[in-house]
Amino acid sequence: MLSRLLLLLSFTFMLADAYAHDGAEIEEDVCVMTLGNERVHFSAYQPEIEEGAEYCREIPSVDGKTIIVLDVIEKTLREIGVGLKIYSQENPENILVSVQPRRVSQGVVEAIVNFPESGRYIAEVTGRDNSKARILLHVDFTDWAAIILGILYDLARLLIVGYLLFRLYKYIKGKIIKQNIESKTF
Amino acid sequence: MKNILKKIIGMGMSGVIALSTVFVVASIPTTVSAHGERSQEPFLRMRTVQWYDVTWSKATVAVNEQVVVKGKFRIAPDWPASAAKPDVAFLNISTPGPVFVRKKTLINGVSATNSMGLKLGQDYEWEVHLKARHPGRWHIHSMLNVKDAGPIVGPGKYIEVTGDYADFKNEVTTLTGETVDLEHYGIKQAVMWHSLWAVIGVAWLLYWLAKPIFFARYPVAMSEDGDSLITPTDKKVTAGFLVVALGLTFYGYMKAEADYPITLPLQAAMANVDPLPQSEEQVKIKTETATYRVPGRAMKATITITNNTGQAIKLGEFNTATVRFINPNVGIMDETAKGYPDYLLAQEGLTVENDRSIGPGETTTLSFIAQDAAWETERISSLIYDPDSHFGGLLFFYGADGTRYISNIHGSLIPKFI
Numbered sequence: 001m002l003s004r005l006l007l008l009l010s011f012t013f014m015l016a017d018a019y020a021h022d023g024a025e026i027e028e029d030v031c032v033m034t035l036g037n038e039r040v041h042f043s044a045y046q047p048e049i050e051e052g053a054e055y056c057r058e059i060p061s062v063d064g065k066t067i068i069v070l071d072v073i074e075k076t077l078r079e080i081g082v083g084l085k086i087y088s089q090e091n092p093e094n095i096l097v098s099v100q101p102r103r104v105s106q107g108v109v110e111a112i113v114n115f116p117e118s119g120r121y122i123a124e125v126t127g128r129d130n131s132k133a134r135i136l137l138h139v140d141f142t143d144w145a146a147i148i149l150g151i152l153y154d155l156a157r158l159l160i161v162g163y164l165l166f167r168l169y170k171y172i173k174g175k176i177i178k179q180n181i182e183s184k185t186f
Numbered sequence: 187m188k189n190i191l192k193k194i195i196g197m198g199m200s201g202v203i204a205l206s207t208v209f210v211v212a213s214i215p216t217t218v219s220a221h222g223e224r225s226q227e228p229f230l231r232m233r234t235v236q237w238y239d240v241t242w243s244k245a246t247v248a249v250n251e252q253v254v255v256k257g258k259f260r261i262a263p264d265w266p267a268s269a270a271k272p273d274v275a276f277l278n279i280s281t282p283g284p285v286f287v288r289k290k291t292l293i294n295g296v297s298a299t300n301s302m303g304l305k306l307g308q309d310y311e312w313e314v315h316l317k318a319r320h321p322g323r324w325h326i327h328s329m330l331n332v333k334d335a336g337p338i339v340g341p342g343k344y345i346e347v348t349g350d351y352a353d354f355k356n357e358v359t360t361l362t363g364e365t366v367d368l369e370h371y372g373i374k375q376a377v378m379w380h381s382l383w384a385v386i387g388v389a390w391l392l393y394w395l396a397k398p399i400f401f402a403r404y405p406v407a408m409s410e411d412g413d414s415l416i417t418p419t420d421k422k423v424t425a426g427f428l429v430v431a432l433g434l435t436f437y438g439y440m441k442a443e444a445d446y447p448i449t450l451p452l453q454a455a456m457a458n459v460d461p462l463p464q465s466e467e468q469v470k471i472k473t474e475t476a477t478y479r480v481p482g483r484a485m486k487a488t489i490t491i492t493n494n495t496g497q498a499i500k501l502g503e504f505n506t507a508t509v510r511f512i513n514p515n516v517g518i519m520d521e522t523a524k525g526y527p528d529y530l531l532a533q534e535g536l537t538v539e540n541d542r543s544i545g546p547g548e549t550t551t552l553s554f555i556a557q558d559a560a561w562e563t564e565r566i567s568s569l570i571y572d573p574d575s576h577f578g579g580l581l582f583f584y585g586a587d588g589t590r591y592i593s594n595i596h597g598s599l600i601p602k603f604i
Contacts, residue, residue: 107559
């Protein structure tokens with residue numbers, strides 16, 4: 001019984017860190033960047049790898065072309081104009097894509113990029129007024145340090161709750177014995 | 187660390203339970219939706235209720251002032267087979283809590299306090315009068331509740347309510363001529379009766395909780411000696427509670443009958459409302475092909491159009507899932523668009539290939555592209571993942587004299603990923 005409860009709790013913990021991009025409200029979307037008070041939604045597609053799959057910070061492959069799309073949410077920013085630059089984090093001079101800031105009446109900026117190798121890249125969105133927002137892209141790159149830290153954090157939480165549940169179990173068991181069921185003194 | 191753990195254990199069970207609660211609560215996902223309409227399947231938003239001409243009379247109102255939300259909707263003729271038909275529907279308003287009170291609802295001039303049946307392919311004109319109750323900035327949507335299909339939400343707009351809630355009054359005159367403020371009417375009685383029953387309920391619980399804890403009683407209850415748990419005193423106390431509960435119920439009924447001799451039951455009848463008079467669709471549309479290009483946020487449709495209007499017309503707008511894609515070559519042709527929520531208005535979102543007037547009596551093929559980031563930000567683009575990848579909407583054509591002709595459009599939508 002206790003093991004089932006622990007299993008259930010462990011799933012609850014995992015859910016807390018899960019995040020589904022698809023269907024999330026735009027207000028809570030992790031792929032939304034802000035330029036001042038205005039917002040831009042970033043997404044990436046790799047139709048040659050998996051049609052229809054939408055990516056944000058984790059791009060699974062360096063093979064084939066990657067289509068980057070910016071959705072400019074606020075109308076004021078569409079008028080101001082938005083540009084896009086993608087470059088390697090290790091070598092910022094290595095610019096893979098550069099779209100000059102321009103008015104986007106329909107709010108869509110599209111660019112195609114071919115990532116030369118796996119690694120970390122920066123997507124930099126620029127407003128015509130030189131405001132900037134950046135996100136870090138992991139392209140075919142697994143950040144093992146972050147994953148291990150995450151697992152350790154979850155394990156620590158699980159151990160603490162497991163210990164507390166163990167104490168609860170012991171308490172209830174002790175209480176039942178103390179009540180001296182056999183004597184029926186109610 | 188060891189000392190801290192010792193202290194926690196020293197706190198006893200209450201400490202353990204409290205800490206467990208903290209950890210479990212901390213683990214609950216915190217992402218909560220704000221604009222729930224976006225989580226509704228796009229095929230439902232595009233192919234059930236087509237809201238148009240929706241206006242909000244004011245953007246700012248004071249407490250006690252009224253705002254009128256009105257417009258029209260067309261019940262889509264291509265209503266999805268997987269959703270229940272609107273045989274029982276109720277026009278509602280979606281607000282974040284009771285921040286307004288609804289004073290009047292009309293559909294085609296008929297009071298719509300009851301549910302009604304709506305006919306596919308027909309238009310209805312509606313208006314809802316709302317009285318501001320709580321100060322704040324509130325997102326107000328029209329909404330049609332369809333039995334077994336759920337709520338279908340219309341466009342939403344922020345309304346600012348100023349003033350002080352303490353000033354709010356909701357006075358009505360009853361059929362007996364008495365004027366009452368519904369905001370406070372009967373509150374004392376409700377509080378008194380709820381408190382009384384709460385006291386009795388708590389007393390009942392405390393009586394049994396004062397005995398040995400459930401865990402200890404459980405094995406005995408499961409054994410053959412279960413009856414020994416109930417003492418003669420328990421039986422007397424239980425009988426006392428029963429007498430008090432029945433007595434209070436009887437007294438409450440008699441007092442309510444004496445205080446309010448004339449009452450009406452809640453009205454559950456269905457209203458009958460005829461749709462707006464409709465002439466034959468003058469611009470006939472047949473969808474030939476339709477694709478949605480995912481990275482471009484663009485739907486391209488090719489249609490065969492027959493103009494039976496008697497004058498040359500141009501395609502001015504594609505309206506779907508409350509988003510209005512406007513052809514800039516025609517421009518905004520109606521006043522309602524001026525106050526329309528900015529995030530739902532794609533002012534340059536409609537491009538018509540070889541954009542030209544279609545002559546009277548002419549049958550021709552026409553292609554248009556509806557493109558805007560709203561496909562993504564309003565989560566309509568997820569249509570391609572729906573089990574029913576059909577799109578729907580309304581096309582607005584305009585004659586040279588400004589007359590508007592509304593046509594239905596629907597068909598299969600093929601996604602393109604490159």
